[in-house]
Amino acid sequence: MAIPIQMPSLSPTMTEGKIIKWLKKQGDKVSSGEAVAEVETDKSNLEIEAYDDGYLLQVLVGEGEMAKVGAPIAYIGAKGEKVGAGKQAAPAAAPPEQKPQPAPAASVPSGGGDNRIAIQMPSLSPTMTEGKIVKWLKKQGDKVSSGEAVAEVETDKSNLEIEAYDNGTLAEIVVGENQMAKVGAPIAYLTAKGAKAAPAAPAAKPKAPAAPAPEKPAAAKPAAAPAQAGGRRVRASPVAKKIARDKGLDLTQVSGSGPSGRVVKRDIEEALARGPAAAPAVKKAPAAQPAPGVRPEPTVLPLTSMRKVIAQRMTEVKPGVPHFYLTIEVDMEAASKVREEAKAMDLKVSVNDLIVKAVAMAVRRYPKINVSLQGDKVVQFHSVDVGIAVALEEGLITPILRDADQKGLQAIASGVRELAERARKRALKPEEYTGGSITVSNLGMYGIDQFVAVINPPQASILAVGAVSEKAVVRDGQLAVRKMMTATLSCDHRVIDGAIGAEFLRELRGLLEHPTRLLF
Amino acid sequence: MPELMYREALNQALAEEMERDANVYLIGEEVGRYNGAFKVSQGLLDKFGSARIIDAPIAELGFTGLSVGAAMVGLRPVVEMMTWNFAILAMDQIVNNAAKLRHMSGGQLRCPIVFRGPGGAGGRLSSQHSQALEANYAHFPGLKVIAPATPADAKGMLKAAIRDENPVLMFEGERLYAIKGEVPEGEHVVPLGKADVKREGSDVTIITWSRMYYFCMQAAEELAKEGISAEVLDLRTLRPLDEEAILASVRKTNRAVIVEEGWGLAGVGASVVDIIQSKAFDDLDAPVERVTGLDVNMSYAANLENATQPDAPKIIAAVKKVLYREGA
Numbered sequence: 001m002a003i004p005i006q007m008p009s010l011s012p013t014m015t016e017g018k019i020i021k022w023l024k025k026q027g028d029k030v031s032s033g034e035a036v037a038e039v040e041t042d043k044s045n046l047e048i049e050a051y052d053d054g055y056l057l058q059v060l061v062g063e064g065e066m067a068k069v070g071a072p073i074a075y076i077g078a079k080g081e082k083v084g085a086g087k088q089a090a091p092a093a094a095p096p097e098q099k100p101q102p103a104p105a106a107s108v109p110s111g112g113g114d115n116r117i118a119i120q121m122p123s124l125s126p127t128m129t130e131g132k133i134v135k136w137l138k139k140q141g142d143k144v145s146s147g148e149a150v151a152e153v154e155t156d157k158s159n160l161e162i163e164a165y166d167n168g169t170l171a172e173i174v175v176g177e178n179q180m181a182k183v184g185a186p187i188a189y190l191t192a193k194g195a196k197a198a199p200a201a202p203a204a205k206p207k208a209p210a211a212p213a214p215e216k217p218a219a220a221k222p223a224a225a226p227a228q229a230g231g232r233r234v235r236a237s238p239v240a241k242k243i244a245r246d247k248g249l250d251l252t253q254v255s256g257s258g259p260s261g262r263v264v265k266r267d268i269e270e271a272l273a274r275g276p277a278a279a280p281a282v283k284k285a286p287a288a289q290p291a292p293g294v295r296p297e298p299t300v301l302p303l304t305s306m307r308k309v310i311a312q313r314m315t316e317v318k319p320g321v322p323h324f325y326l327t328i329e330v331d332m333e334a335a336s337k338v339r340e341e342a343k344a345m346d347l348k349v350s351v352n353d354l355i356v357k358a359v360a361m362a363v364r365r366y367p368k369i370n371v372s373l374q375g376d377k378v379v380q381f382h383s384v385d386v387g388i389a390v391a392l393e394e395g396l397i398t399p400i401l402r403d404a405d406q407k408g409l410q411a412i413a414s415g416v417r418e419l420a421e422r423a424r425k426r427a428l429k430p431e432e433y434t435g436g437s438i439t440v441s442n443l444g445m446y447g448i449d450q451f452v453a454v455i456n457p458p459q460a461s462i463l464a465v466g467a468v469s470e471k472a473v474v475r476d477g478q479l480a481v482r483k484m485m486t487a488t489l490s491c492d493h494r495v496i497d498g499a500i501g502a503e504f505l506r507e508l509r510g511l512l513e514h515p516t517r518l519l520f
Numbered sequence: 521m522p523e524l525m526y527r528e529a530l531n532q533a534l535a536e537e538m539e540r541d542a543n544v545y546l547i548g549e550e551v552g553r554y555n556g557a558f559k560v561s562q563g564l565l566d567k568f569g570s571a572r573i574i575d576a577p578i579a580e581l582g583f584t585g586l587s588v589g590a591a592m593v594g595l596r597p598v599v600e601m602m603t604w605n606f607a608i609l610a611m612d613q614i615v616n617n618a619a620k621l622r623h624m625s626g627g628q629l630r631c632p633i634v635f636r637g638p639g640g641a642g643g644r645l646s647s648q649h650s651q652a653l654e655a656n657y658a659h660f661p662g663l664k665v666i667a668p669a670t671p672a673d674a675k676g677m678l679k680a681a682i683r684d685e686n687p688v689l690m691f692e693g694e695r696l697y698a699i700k701g702e703v704p705e706g707e708h709v710v711p712l713g714k715a716d717v718k719r720e721g722s723d724v725t726i727i728t729w730s731r732m733y734y735f736c737m738q739a740a741e742e743l744a745k746e747g748i749s750a751e752v753l754d755l756r757t758l759r760p761l762d763e764e765a766i767l768a769s770v771r772k773t774n775r776a777v778i779v780e781e782g783w784g785l786a787g788v789g790a791s792v793v794d795i796i797q798s799k800a801f802d803d804l805d806a807p808v809e810r811v812t813g814l815d816v817n818m819s820y821a822a823n824l825e826n827a828t829q830p831d832a833p834k835i836i837a838a839v840k841k842v843l844y845r846e847g848a
Contacts, residue, residue: 242803
């Protein structure tokens with residue numbers, strides 16, 4: 001009996017997942033515990049394992065397609081077994097609305113009564129609606145085996161090869177080179193192994209899905225430009241790369257003004273000055289060049305899974321959690337000196353690392369801030385785990401630095417860097433971004449002076465950190481120029497009261513203004 | 521502080537060191553009765569007598585070898601080359617003896633000697649008399665090579681060179697001798713191997729030495745009018761190079777232009793580029809640019825002579841290139 005492989009729940013917030021890649025093909029032998037597919041969740045990319053031994057009978061959800069948690073994505077069974085019977089026996093755990101969708105990339109009988117099997121234009125990216133055949137790698141009459149590449153196709157993102165899912169002979173090519181086909185439309189037909197190749201009869205087969213050429217080049221362009229940048233090597237000067245790495249700026253989002261589009265220091269400085277939202281716009285500007293008099297149409301993109309979860313969570317959190325805000329100004333002269341001293345010792349410690357350390361120690365001293373409201377209970381944490389908000393191209397994530405109060409500055413610096421790097425590669429494990437006591441969100445590198453952040457439950461507070469900049473302040477009745485920083489704590493008023501937050505901030509300010517206290 | 525010409529500053533250094541140490545003597549063509557081809561030794565014969573201010577025949581290899589021998593046995597000779605073009609004849613004594621005696625004798629012999637004279641183009645003297653040859657000597661371990669640009673550095677570095685226990689080659693300049701500047705009186709010793717930030721800036725580091733320093737300062741003034749803040753780093757010593765100063769400045773500005781009167785191939789600037797690219801790669805915002813003498817023999821014609829050498833407009837163009845402001 002065929003047994004379904006279901007989309008597993010891989011993170012606490014995951015409601016659906018996208019199949020990035022099938023690691024097994026139809027017909028492959030699969031053993032329990034073996035990875036069969038790679039799936040993208042709202043947080044990271046993970047592998048799905050099979051829970052049974054058998055053969056992969058049918059793939060229901062193609063690469064680039066979404067499936068709800070619990071929905072079957074493939075069937076496993078005995079060799080050669082038909083899926084039909086097993087399908088109905090899908091366990092009750094699966095949501096009722098699920099319907100096994102035919103994978104667009106899969107071959108399906110053409111319905112003509114013969115043993116011809118259609119090869120369809122697969123969906124190769126989340127935004128792909130149609131693809132262009134760049135080149136046929138097989139000619140009509142060529143033998144084709146399952147897994148073999150038959151054509152090269154250009155999507156909105158890149159050029160990829162289409163593989164056949166069956167053995168047979170390429171009986172007919174429906175969509176010629178340089179022609180477009182909508183996702184799911186047949187692009188060729190295979191004759192099953194052993195059967196005679198049908199004579200090529202193009203007129204007999206529907207050609208409707210094949211579009212001759214892209215109709216709206218102007219509209220298609222802006223969408224394609226940033227995506228391409230993601231794949232190719234970005235030319236940038238060494239110091240531009242260094243600053244981008246230090247500030248967590250995505251170089252592909254910065255347009256270069258140097259020779260051959262080289263990204264140079266001033267481009268980075270300008271991008272940082274403009275802030276994160278403006279950065280991608282820089283890239284798009286030169287690409288969108290509509291014909292005179294034609295207004296460019298807006299591009300409509302489907303929500304990525306991460307964006308979808310952020311959208312949903314923020315709508316829930318902001319009205320659901322009663323926030324209140326406390327703001328302090330911190331004199332960062334002494335903290336800046338610590339950083340310079342670290343630099344003189346060739347240690348890479350950022351202001352943010354110092355803040356993370358100080359936050360962790362302040363939480364340790366004021367455990368009343370280290371709480372979480374869960375249902376009708378208050379959970380008091382005994383470890384200090386600090387989340388760090390990391391901006392990604394398609395959203396953000398807050399990896400957690402565990403036991404931050406126990407760590408030295410150098411361990412914090414390297415820990416934060418390592419987590420941020422893996423977050424950007426979407427390689428975090430679920431336990432690395434769940435839980436936590438408090439989050440530090442720093443927009444200082446974008447020149448933001450002050451902002452308020454939205455709490456990331458189950459945490460009960462978040463610290464929004466602005467830029468360190470020179471300000472005129474009064475010291476002993478005299479005007480003085482000092483390096484100042486503004487930080488705003490957002491608290492969940494259901495479990496944290498104003499006085500608790502204020503005491504915590506007083507401690508935090510003390511630690512940052514007298515960083516030697518971080519030693520004790 | 522008194523204002524002196526470069527030649528007067530050298531004269532002061534020589535006189536002070538000869539008064540301080542009886543082992544110091546000056547030898548060279550026309551240094552005595554004629555008071556020096558460029559008047560560096562003006563008045564010294566009268567002051568110190570012909571035993572210590574020695575007029576040599578036109579035989580560079582001979583009086584250089586004689587002085588290397590004198591240094592081996594305890595004197596501290598200062599050998600004046602009428603120009604460094606003529607010192608090519610003495611290269612065997614400088615390279616094969618002065619530079620290597622300490623090594624060849626296993627440390628038993630030392631060679632505290634100064635070779636000095638004008639280098640670079642003088643002005644309409646054509647190719648045999650217009651060469652900036654410091655890069656040739658900077659190549660050899662065992663030698664120190666200095667090329668001060670200002671009168672104050674000329675005095676302080678010549679004093680340091682005379683006191684050094686190893687052979688030091690000093691490159692002056694026919695067009696530097698009349699340049700005036702403030703020079704500290706008395707005990708003013710500038711350590712060898714230390715570069716000097718002559719002008720602070722934040723956008724680009726212009727690295728240079730000797731006469732090119734003045735073109736660099738002129739370029740920096742012009743650039744300042746356009747809002748470009750150039751730092752001018754005067755290397756002063758070409759061997760050993762002050763790596764620390766070079767790297768500190770480039771790490772600050774992220775961009776570098778190296779200006780050298782001599783030819784580009786195997787020039788001192790090439791070694792400076794190598795230090796920068798290997799030790800400050802991550803701090804660079806643009807490939808390092810060099811402005812050098814053109815790769816030809818020097819013309820006699822004044823217009824061609826000027827075109828062959830670096831000047832402020834060429835330096836400004838290079839600075840704009842590393843700042844990605846070409847045509848701006």
